[in-house]
Amino acid sequence: MSLQETLSNQVKQAVSKSFNVVLEIVEFQATRKEFVGDITVVIFPMLRLIKGNPVQIGEVVGNYLLENTEIVKGFNVVKGFLNVEISDAYYVEIFNEILSDDVFGIIKPHVSEKAIMVEYSSPNTNKPLHLGHVRNNLLGYSVAEILKASGKKVYKTQIINDRGIHICKSMLAWKRFGNGETPESTGLKGDKLVGNYYVRFDQEYKKEIENLVQNGIATEEAKKTAPILLEAQNMLLNWEAGDEDVVALWKKMNAWVYEGFDETYKNMGVDFDSLYYESNTYLLGKEFVNEGLKKGVFIKEDDGSVWCDLTEDGLDKKIVQRSDGTAVYITQDIGTAIQRIKDFPDVGGMVYTVGNEQDYHFQVLFLILKKLGFDWAENLYHLSYGMVDLPSGKMKSREGTVVDADDLITEMANTAEGISEELGKLDGYTESEKKELYKVIGLGALKYHILKVDPKKRILFDPKESIDFQGNTGPFIQYTYARIQSIVRKANFDYTTSITIEVKKLHPKEKELIKQLQLFPEVVQNAASQHSPALIANYTYDLVKEFNSFYQNVSILGADELHDKIFRVQLSKKVASTVKLAFNLLGIQVPERM
Template sequence: MSLQETLSNQVKQAVLSSFNIDLETVEFQATRKEFAGDITVVIFPMLRFIKGNPVQIGETIGNYLVAHVTEVKAFNVVKGFLNIEISDTYYTQFFNSIKDESLYGYVTPNVDDKAIMVEYSSPNTNKPLHLGHVRNNLLGYSVAEILKAAGKKVYKTQIINDRGIHICKSMLAWKRFGNGETPESTGLKGDKLVGNYYVKFDQEYKKEIESLKASGKTEEEAKKSAPLLIEAQAMLQKWEAGDEEVVSLWKLMNGWVYDGFAETYKNLGVDFDTLYYESDTYLLGKEFVAEGLKSGVFIKETDGSVWCDLTDEGLDKKIVQRSDGTAVYMTQDIGTAIQRIKDFPDVGGMVYTVGNEQDYHFQVLFLILKKLGFEWAKNLYHLSYGMVDLPSGKMKSREGTVVDADDLIDEMASTAGEISEELGKLDGYTDTEKQALYKTIGLGALKYFILKVDPKKRILFDPKDSIDFQGNTGPFIQYTYARIQAILRKADFDLSVNIEMPLHPKEKELIKQLELFPEVIQNAASAHSPALVANYTYDLVKEFNSFYQNVSILGADKENEKVFRVQLSKKVASTIKNAFHVLGIQVPERM
């Protein structure tokens, strides 16, 4: 039982014995820095049930706690706040109970529990990964790792959107204007080469629109009747019909893109347990559209299109199959969800990491799956996140105004190198060691900058702002970890002994911060929010730096103080490493 649970039970008992009132809940908060105490009971909510002066009520409860709870050393009451001081013994015993630091905060999964499948990345194969995909990947990967740390069995997956009109646009542009170019002949990564032809299609399509408008058509008419678009639509129908030439080209160009994606994922430090392809799952989706028609979940319009009427649930009518029989995104997503449960029967829920512009889509998807009778549909969660903006404005793939993920990773490493060189912290490093460190710092800066923000919030991302060795940044936290490693390298004495002694206030504050970590992991898992872990880590590092500046560690007067402070530093470093692990961020041993 945690200290807060113990105190909550005892406060309820104090109120019952002193006032004959059975409290349902007790409200706690951290004690404000200007008052003595470690945890505070808020008295004001009790006044709805207990008549009297809040200070006197606090005094009564405080006296009861001192008499009945060994961990409570003293108390003070300020207005309606009961500030409780916890004994040093409690904190040193907790501290000594952390045996395997490398697993501190993590829970071993229960083999009988249902698994969770986390989907992220899920790109289209008509363009390379960009900054928006970076936020998606970092969020999804981190949430998967946090859920694992919280004791869940997790499968990491993505659905590769490898079919549809967008893919046909790239294919058609390459066929028309590519002159047989390949990644090998151009020296370009495959995803970049294909992305260039997606941009090329848009450029040529716009020329055709302008030409048609000049001949007297309205803009709407010109957009619909442009020959390039009509040919791309015909290519999609040929693909769905299994046309050999179209399918062969599709396989060739998608193969280029997959190789490019694999390289980017490796550089970004994310991975997947299993992959799904829209070209496979949309067929299963179409099967269930047919099933839904039979059961009355879907309705067929006179033009042959199939819809789901959700107006009774406060939504609208949603198309699930076009009049020409081709699938829409909803068809594919229905098929994908069902296929995943078929492949992994132990999955009891799914997390979809997709931007907030798709909020409505997922409301509809989850409701349709429930209507189709799937029990697991109640455990589906849309990890909705805000867009990433740049100082220069919004990105547009078809116009080629995106920040390429590979370029961003390279730029972060380069900027980290420039700043590190200016600070002159890398004497004695080889060039190879420097380059590896620059990448660790650069990626750490990028990941931390993105993950410290609540997923629902929009981000304005400036690469140079993220690489700062001061403040709430990845490099600042990495530097603190490296500083602790330097202390540990100098400590040539036994750290395995348990020490109990009166605590310096800075030691106590640091242990209190350490104690929060397991709860932070659980809360982050429940909220699907890496930001809780990121900002906790910053608070821990701030507390350590205050301790470092105010207390002598290796120069402590007494041997037991020196050993304890090095032990404390070591456990802080391990907790930083554990926290950054679930964020997908590496920590350097030297910096």
């Protein structure tokens, strides 16, 4: 039980005994630094139930706590704020409980509860993953890990957009200009090779538009009638008709891309439990159009098109089937969601990690699924996130001006190498150990820089700023973890004995660290309920800041008393293990040495 929960029960009891009223909620806040106390009870909300002066009420409650509880050792009242001092005995006892739990703050999944499916990545197979995908993958993976840590069973999935006109553009360009090139013959990753032909298509398309315009055709008409675009559209029709040659080319080029994606995912440190392919799901959902018509959820217009009227819900009318009987994108999403529940019957909710340009789409999707009567539709969440910008400006896939995910990961490792070499702290490392360390630092910097920001906010990403060894960065936290490992390695005494309050008086810095450690389970639960890795990231930074303040003000291995040495090594080790657990939830590794 946390300090707030323990104290809350005792404050309620104090109010009940002293004023004969039932207090349902006790409001707390951190004690301001200019006052003595570990936690502050806010008296003002009690005035709705208790008539009187808030200072006097605070005095009555404070005296009750002092006389009737073991954990309160003193108090003071400032206006309507009761500042409570907590006994050292409480903190030592709490720390020993935290120490005995190797995964303090992490809860095993509840078998009886419904699982959650988290969708992320979901790329197109016409280009490699880029910086935007990096934010998507890191967010989705981290949220899945945080939900698991909060006690949920989680499935990670993605839907691969492997069909459509954009895929055919890469296919056609390769067919026309590729001369049989393969990843093997070029030495390129398959996704990069295919992406090059997507860019090549756009270059040729623009040339054709320009020629048509010079021959007197209006620009908009030229865009629609450029021969290369018409040929790509025809290729899509042939694919949908099952043309053997087109399907064979599609399978070959997609296989190149999948191999490239797998390598990027491995380098990024993300994984999936299941995969869905749009080529298998694009016809799903049509059967539910008829179901929706029967239930009166959908209406059919005179031209045969089917719509869902959401105007009474503050939205607009949404088409779910065209007049020619073909499905639209949201119909496919309806079908895919339902199919996932069929495939994983224990799933009771889903999280979709998709950029904020799709906010309206998901509002509509979730509402339609609710109207169709699916109870799990109440537990759908759009993990909406902002764009990632670079100092150089916005990225454009068609023009080939994106920041490639693989190149970014390599650049981060190179930047880490440059900074580490300048600091000159890698004596005794082999070359392979150095390379691995640079990768861990570089990738840690990238992930932390992206995940420490609230998902809804837009990010301006500067690689050099993210890799600083000072401030709120991944390397700063990794360095503190490595520092603690060095302290533990130097401890030439048995530090496994539990220290009791009979022999230990707490230093204020020790107490602050224990208070920070105690918050971790609550932070995990809040991060899960808010789908926000930023809460974990910034908690970890606060914990590390508190440790560094402790390290600078308190002697650990040089303490006069053995029990102080033991306690401080134990406390340091627990900080390190909590950092490691927290960083695991962000998908970040911590090096034992730096």
